[in-house]
Amino acid sequence: MPLTDFTDEQARALVNVRQRYEVWRDAERAARALPYDLRRKTVGSYSYLYEIHDRSGNGKSLGRWDDEAESRFLAYRSEKAAAKDRVVKSRGRVEESARLLRALRVPMLAAAPGPILREADCRGLLDGQLLVVGTNCLIAYQQEAAARFDLSDETEDFDLAWAADTKPEGAPFWEMLKAVDHTFTVNTERTFQARNSDSYEVELLVAPSRAASMGPREKPQPIPLPEQEWLLLGRPVDQVVPCRDGRAARLVAPDPRWFALHKLWLGAQAKRNPLKRRKDVAQGRAVLDAVASAMPQYPLDQAFVAGIPEELVPYWNGWQEARSDR
Incomplete structure (x- = not known):
């Protein structure tokens, strides 16, 4: 069966989509590796840092709330927000490449x-x-x-x-x-x-x-x-x-x-x-x-x-x- 070689433009677009996909995939893996959520919970007269495992709110205590727990909580919030941002932006670049490849009839x-x-x-x-x-x-x-x-x-x-x-x-x-x-x-x-x-x-x-x-x-x-x-x-x-x-x-x-x-x-x-x-x-x-x-x-x-x-x-x-x- 005869082959039709990809054009240089098609080949470049395929190289780019792989690079962009791998950036998204790695960002998604990194985001998933973070805890589902960290929350401050008050029980009686004390507050605790909790790691939440799922949407139902199941989790475990990481200890009483103190300055160290607050720092850990704030660092987690910052890291999770940055991870979500990387996922959203990298996914957008993949979708941009996919639109180009469709237009190029790959x-x-x-x-x-x-x-x-x-x-x-x-x-x-x-x-x-x-x-x-x-x-x-x-x-x-x-x-x-x-x-x-x-x-x-x-x-x-x-x-x-x-x-x-x-x-x-x-x-x-x-x-x-x-x-x-x-x-x-x-x-x-x-x-x-x-x-x-x-x-x-x-x-x-x-x-x-x-x-x-x-x-x-x-x-x-x-x-x-x-x-x-x-x-x-x-x-x-x-x-x-x-x-x-x-x-x-x-x-x-x-x-x-x-x-x-x-x-x-x-x-x-x-x-x-x-x-x-x-x-x-x-x-x-x-x-x-x-x-x-x-x-x-x-x-x-x-x-x-x-x-x-x-x-x-x-x-x-x-x-x-x-x-x-x-």
């Missing part, structure tokens, strides 16, 4: 995944725990190639894969999803899938080698799929992409070489929906073409070929043959 991620990815990033879940898989990856691959390839890249669902190799506390994925939209519930018929009140679907996938690193309280509960192991190979793509909700989000996707071969394999599975199989093959070929033409950072060399599992070799050979015939 490929954009659908609106619905944006809030999920931003919340996951603020919680550190994109630093080794989650990968975006499926069609939404195409946006990141186009940025990695600095070129557009014309394929449908919007779907009515969002696929993520659990990639952590150590077990975290609690249920970080489910807590993140509920923080984005409290209406998400697990689909009882497909327990690896969650839906919100708008029927938007989020699916969680996992490779057998990572299944044990999911906590028992985590939701949804995916069925380990051997083919997901391929998406853990190589080096992930890490891009900040503009979203149709007027903002941007960080998107971490599998190594494009393994994503493409996985897609070609999916396209050959008879049990899969024929319409999806056709799309899988088109996407797999397009991404491998883009890797060969515009991603030297992901070489298709002898070392890579030597590591291709036997099950995927026919799809690699088929792509090579088709490419040589063009």
Whole structure:
């Protein structure tokens, strides 16, 4: 599939949106690291400094009110106001960049995944725990190639894969999803899938080698799929992409070489929906073409070929043959 290189203006705008997004993300993380609130409470004839944990007012005493407590209280108020100001200003700059990218007709991620990815990033879940898989990856691959390839890249669902190799506390994925939209519930018929009140679907996938690193309280509960192991190979793509909700989000996707071969394999599975199989093959070929033409950072060399599992070799050979015939 032919590629259309990004213009210099598009490339500059993408560099800028990443810088601005990271400033916002870091500001948001710093703001969240502060206590929910500090308050002065009077109990009987004494006053105390309280740290408040949530909207319900639950908290704990930090000791009797004195000059030191007052200084701590005032310093907190000042720090929190400054943190909020940084978040608001940096978010405005991200939105400005997103408007420019829309005007420049840069490929954009659908609106619905944006809030999920931003919340996951603020919680550190994109630093080794989650990968975006499926069609939404195409946006990141186009940025990695600095070129557009014309394929449908919007779907009515969002696929993520659990990639952590150590077990975290609690249920970080489910807590993140509920923080984005409290209406998400697990689909009882497909327990690896969650839906919100708008029927938007989020699916969680996992490779057998990572299944044990999911906590028992985590939701949804995916069925380990051997083919997901391929998406853990190589080096992930890490891009900040503009979203149709007027903002941007960080998107971490599998190594494009393994994503493409996985897609070609999916396209050959008879049990899969024929319409999806056709799309899988088109996407797999397009991404491998883009890797060969515009991603030297992901070489298709002898070392890579030597590591291709036997099950995927026919799809690699088929792509090579088709490419040589063009």
